[in-house]
Amino acid sequence: MSGTSLDGVDGVLVDYSDGADAGRVVAHASRPLPDALRDALLGLQHSGPDELHRAAQAGAALADVYADVVARLLTASGVMPDRVAAIGAHGQTVRHMPPGHPRLQPHEAPYSLQLLAPARLAEATGITVVADFRSRDIAAGGQGAPLVAAFHRAAFGGTGEAVAVVNIGGIANLTALRADGGVRGMDTGPGNVLLDGWCERHTGARYDAGGAWGRRGRVQPALLADLLADPYFGRDGARSTGRDYFNLAWLDAVVARHPGVAAVDVQATLVALTVEGIARAVEATDWGSPTTSGPQRLLVCGGGARNRALMDALAQRLSTVVVDTTDTVGWPVQWVEAAAFAWLARQALLGCSGNAAEVTGACGPRILGAIYRA
Incomplete structure (x- = not known):
């Protein structure tokens, strides 16, 4: 998880084998965003020259940081990559234009854009990646947030x-x-x-x-x-x-x-x-x-x-x-949001809904996330 504060990336490794719906965190790792990446992501909050190229490069750089956090988690826990079902990867929100946003014109479609290169992350880690959690909820009339x-x-x-x-x-x-x-x-x-x-x-x-x-x-x-x-x-x-x-x-x-x-x-x-x-x-x-x-x-x-x-x-x-x-x-404050996206990834793999429609305003429960198989 890398959030709106742009201070860094938090990752958790969650074990669901004991049957607890929320799972049990067995490892936590974090690292700050490199200054150049932070500046690039801040710059992409607004339109500018060569924007598509800069966005693609920032997404790839963020995937590399995510891969490093995954490696730290696996090292800390002694868990091999083939034991991990999936990485739930939120990406970095650079535009959030849900229904009702004052900058959206009546004819314009709502959207929420999280930069990442999930295919690159799957290749780097050898682990299935679930990403792009917000789009389906917005397509169903929801805000795409909060998803936790x-x-x-x-x-x-x-x-x-x-x-x-x-x-x-x-x-x-x-x-x-x-x-x-x-x-x-x-x-x-x-x-x-x-x-x-x-x-x-x-x-x-x-x-x-x-x-x-x-x-x-x-x-x-x-x-x-x-x-x-x-x-x-x-x-x-x-x-x-x-x-x-x-x-x-x-x-x-x-x-x-x-x-x-x-x-x-x-x-x-x-x-x-x-x-x-x-x-x-x-x-x-x-x-x-x-x-x-x-x-x-x-x-x-x-x-x-x-x-x-x-x-x-x-x-x-x-x-x-x-x-x-x-x-x-029992849930340290740095663990909660990363654990939420691990949970959402698991819901996607199980074919179960992840949104709370009564919170987001979507017209019903939806399976969230796009799956990039390892």
């Missing part, structure tokens, strides 16, 4: 209580696991994407370690209200978004209406924006019972779970909910 909800149900559901699972990557997404077994969810808005970009611009660091810099600032209520006035936060039903919508250009346009706000105060306000997007999504969700207005517990995964300032603000905003990381239930 069905896996979250397998890993964290069945407890008899209402549980919220929030992945805070570049974009944050919510999975609402209802006490009755139902599932709801959505992309809540920016996660780390604006926090990381603003921090890098003003401090040179690619992310705000522990949220220390943002904690020094003060939330600006007028700026926060202006950020939250974006129509995305008021949309009903299935919704998803990406870096091509929430980016520094979007932020700059809003900040320009609030001259004199210090950079560190903008950072503090962006923490509040991420938190408020999550909290509003939790509060707007149908939790399945007139007596259940929200979850008893909220579990956070993804890189944002390591931002202490963000976690503290989330716990304060949702003061009636126990806010924890997924570490506390």
